[in-house]
Structures are given as C-alpha cells and as structure tokens.
Amino acid sequence: MQNHASLQPESAVRRALKHPFAGFLLIGLLLLSLQVLSILGVDFVKSSMLNGFASVMVYSIVGYGFTFLLGYAGLASLGTAGFVGLGAYIAGYLIREQPQVPYLGVILGAVLVSVVLGVAVGFISLRIEGIFLAIVTLGLSEIFYQIFNNWLGFTNGSMGSSISKYPIFQFFQNEGNWLSALNADWFARVSEVPLLKAVFDMKTLDARRSFYILLVVITVGLMMLTYNLGKSSTGRAMLAMKNSSSAAQAMGISLLKYRLLAFLMSTIFAGFAGVMFMSYFKFSTPTNYTIIFSLNILAAVLIGGSKNLVGTFLGCLIVFGLTPIFLQDIPFFRDNSWVINVTIGTIIILIVMFYPGGLVQLGQKLKQAIHRLTAKRRLYKYGEDD
C-alpha cells in the first residue's frame, strides 16, 4: 500500500497551522479566551489567575528580547532585572508625578533611556566577553537595585512605586492629563462624548480587563516582530557572530553594529516590559529586581530552547506562572510555598540536564514518538509496505 498523502495538496487548515505565526496566534487566542471566560463569569478563571498570565506575558516580552541576545547573538547578560526595573520606575515616576506627559511619551521615555543603556552595555560587550560580560552586567544591575532602593524622590525607595489609575483606559480620570493641561475647555467637552467616555473612562475592573487584552495583542505582535527579525539578515548575521566572531568579521559582519543591536533589542524590550508591568500591576518594589529575576529570565529562555519564541513563552509560564496560576489555589502549596519554588528549581535542573535544547527538544521528541506510534498503527492496519 502506497502512501498517497504526500501527493494530495495539503488542506488550507493544515497549511495555516504550519505557518510559523500559528503558534503565536494560538497562544494569543488561548490567553484571550481566558479573559472572555472570566467576563462571562466562569468561576474557574479567577482574577489571580489572570494576573498570573499577565505577569507571564510581561516577562515573556523581556524573554523575547533576551532570546535575541542569547539565542541569536550568543551574548549573556545578567542585568535584565535592572533594565526592566528602570522601565517600570520611569513609568511609575512619569505617570505619578508628571501627569501631563501622554502615555506614548512615557513609553518613549523609557525606551529612550533603554537605548542609552543598551548602547553603553553594547560597547562594554566589545571589551569584555562571555561569562565576564554576564558578571559585569550583574554588577550594573546591582547599581540599579541600589538606585531603586535609595533614590526616594524617583522610586519611593523600599516602600515601592505605585500609580493610581490605569493608563489609556482611565485616561479621563487622570487629573492633570495632557489634554486638560493643554486646554481645560476642550477636555471638559471631549470628556462628555459618550463613545470616548466608554473607552477612556472605564471602571477599574473594565480597565484591567481591557489592558489585559491590549497586553495579549502586544505580546503576540512582539513575538511576530522578533520572529521576523530573527529570520532576517540581521538574525543571520547574529547567528554567524555567535558561532565564531572572528569568522563573522572575516565575512564582513560588523561586530560593533550587531552587538549593539542585540543589546539594544534586549534593553528596549526589557524597558518596555517594565512600563507594561507598571501599567498593569500599578505597583513595583525594588525586591522584584534582584539577581533572582535576571536568573529567572535566563532560565525561562533556556528552558524554552533559547531561540524558540513559543518555547520562551512556555518557559516564562513555568518559571513565573506556576505559582500564581495553578499552584496557589491548592491548599497544600499555599501553606508550604517553599515546595513550589523547590519544584520549579527541580524542573529547571531536570530540563537543562536531560533536554539541553529546551522544551523545543522535548516537543520534537514527543512528535517523533507520535510519528513512530502512528507508523506502527499503519503497519498493523495495512500490513507491510511492498
């Protein structure tokens, strides 16, 4: 019996599923459906669970930037915590103390600072390489940690920085926003328009839900962007640089340009994720941004397979999401929270030891096993091939 499957044109659905974006969209749809279920009032979806998924999304954004750095450019950084924290605190400061700055300006401000930081670290990476670079960035992150703790005017110190309203969706409730600062009359008139009121003047719960949906869109969008960048000539140049910097230079690839670019990507993504964290959770303390956080991001990316974005998301889900999403509601784990972290640590060790290629490798092995099983079944059903 011959296998004619290969001769038949593939169905449109199969083709669509094979598209690299299918996985990204699937993740987006799953995340969205959870929010929809919660809006419909399904008990199973608790708000703590949604917050857990939101944090996973925010951290996965950091992860995508880091994927670029580690998976493509082969550079290691342990300064992620500082970069994310900086974004979060800039957002917190601007939104709280300078309400006349529009939200886009807040994002731009955080990105701009991240650019400066990325360029600085990129130049350092030209002088110091490998594990030494990781340790130096670790030191850099510790400096930021001290700043978060001690610069009270900017970060509110160990008490933590907080904002009172959600950006965008509670724009009208924000006193002294840029529109009212520009012209109070216009603002009074505009804020009475029903349609605009529905979008920019939401209640807290609605605003949180809307921001969650926005976060899903951003996460999926950034996944696509990162994927495309990785497949572009930039990504290929970085891969060449990762395998051998000398050989890459001989081929005319500028180390300076691509190292800077890789660090820029990672710091910009990290800073942006910081803004998103502040916007969704409205609160941030310095203890979020210790070395543990940097190591967790590294763990998430490695678990995912260091070049696979769906893997990175799943890695973030394991490292950051297990506690708030699944385990918190089980009484045993709630009372013995240490068991959770020990479990996560064990999972990390097991995956790195037995599947050094990350979850991607695990997935491929599973796929092969399924293929083998179906082949066996076919053999059993139709007999031996002639």
Place this chain on the structure above:
Amino acid sequence: MSLQDFLQTILNSLPMIGRYALVTMGIVLIFRTTATTNFAQGLIATFGTFAITWAALQWTGLSLWLCLLLGMAVAFVLGMLVDVALIRRARHITPSGKQMITMGVMMILVNVTPVAFNNLIIYNTQGRSFSQGILQFDMLGMRFNITEMGLLGFAMAVVLLGVTFAALKYTKWGLGVRATAANETVAQMLGVNTRVITAFSWALAGALATVGGFFTGAGAPLSVTLMGNAQVFGFLACVLGGFGSFPAPILGAVIIPLVYNFAGNTSIMGPNAGMWQNAMTFLAVLLLILIFPNGILGKKLIKKV
C-alpha cells in the same frame, strides 16, 4: 581625611577581605575545574553557617571550633553532592546551561534552608561567637580598634588560603587541579582522575565559603540572604583580578573591600555615604574592570579560529 582615619579604614576592611577571599577562592576553584560560575556558592555557605549555628545552640557544651568544623563538613558534603549528582553529569551542556543548574540548586537551597532550620529563623536566634570584644592598640602614636572576631576571621582566612595555595602547589591533588584547569581532556588522558579532582574542588569551595559565612553571621540573627553580597562581589573579584590564575582573584577580593570601606567613609563621600556605599563600590569596580578587561593580573586570551 587624616592619616589615622585612612589607616583605620584599611584596618576595618580586613575582616571583609578575609571573608570575601574565602568565597572568591571557592568560586575560582569551581570555575577553573568545571568552567561554570557557581551561583549556589553563597547558599551552600549559608547552609553550612546555619548548620554551625544550629549545632552550637543544640549542644551548648560543644566547643564552637568543633561546630565550625561540623558546618564545614556539611558544606563539604553538600558541595560534593552538587558536583557528583548534577554537574558531573552535565559535561556536554553549554556554560549557560551549567549556570542554570547551579541556579536551580540555589533556588532549592534558598527555600529549603529556612525550612530545615525553621526555629533559627522564626525566633531570630543569635548564634554563638568566639568573642564580642574589641581590640584596641596604639601604633605610631595613634589609637586603632578592630573587633576580635574580625581579626580572628582574617587570620583564619589567611591560614586557610595559605594551606589551600600550598596544597595547590605541592600536593598531588593540586597538580591534578592545575592540570584539569589547563585542559580537562588531556588531563584525563594523562591519567588524572578529573572526577575526584572536581568533586573535591566543589567540596573544598563549599567548606571555605562556610568559614566566610560563619564570620559574616557570627553573633547575629541569620537570614538566607547572608551571603548575597559576598557572592556577587566574589564574582566581580574574579573578573577584576582575572580568572586566569588562582591568586589573581584573591587580589580582586582584597581590592573590593578596600573600595567598599572607603566608599562608606563619611569624611570622603559625605554624610550619605552609607546609603550609596554598595552602588559606589559596584561603580568603581565596574570602571576598574573596563580599564582592565582581562583582569588586573590576567593575560589577553587569543582564540584560534
């Protein structure tokens, strides 16, 4: 800043130099033999320190020296266990993968330690220490003081590091370590039992760092973050001195506490010195590293293509 203040600041750095040098020695031993930075180093030391304190409070009749030895033994076994159970089986994994394994160990220890030594954490128990006294002495017509514990810690560090360096230079184990550090495969081919060498290096690293941990936490309530700073500064000391040889990182571990104590000196850095002490130290060390990217005593590595 007067001369007395200057000398006193250097004197104040001695205990910290001793502690950091011990931790750094452990980090560099592990890095040279297994090519990984051990993020669990601080936590292994913390676990050992908790064991010392537990033993000292459990058996109050026991000499504190014996408790110290006991804690060192615990960390010795723990370090060896990490190598034998995990790192040895992860040879083929990338350096960042190995790092991740040590990070997993760190995550486990950070959570297990407070549970294992529950009563020490809950009641904020103070550990025993050899002495609480402060030593005062006159020199060059000026009066200096240093805590007796600090001086003892420094002296112990000097002795232990001296023994370790002598062992590295003159014993068979030391030769094995140096051979493994130079090239593990070739060392294996020449009949060096690299598994024993690395396991013993991990064990020794744990034991040495535990002494550092004990002198960090002696006489005060313990917490799991006891060795956090020592760990990060230990890494930086290795980069600053240069990972290339065994003594070079110790130089880093001498410089960093000096920088730290001068950064915390109010007569140089102003009244808020204490607040920015850590940040200033990191900044100064990072600048030094940028000036000496291969370490102060390190040589430039030339890679073959």
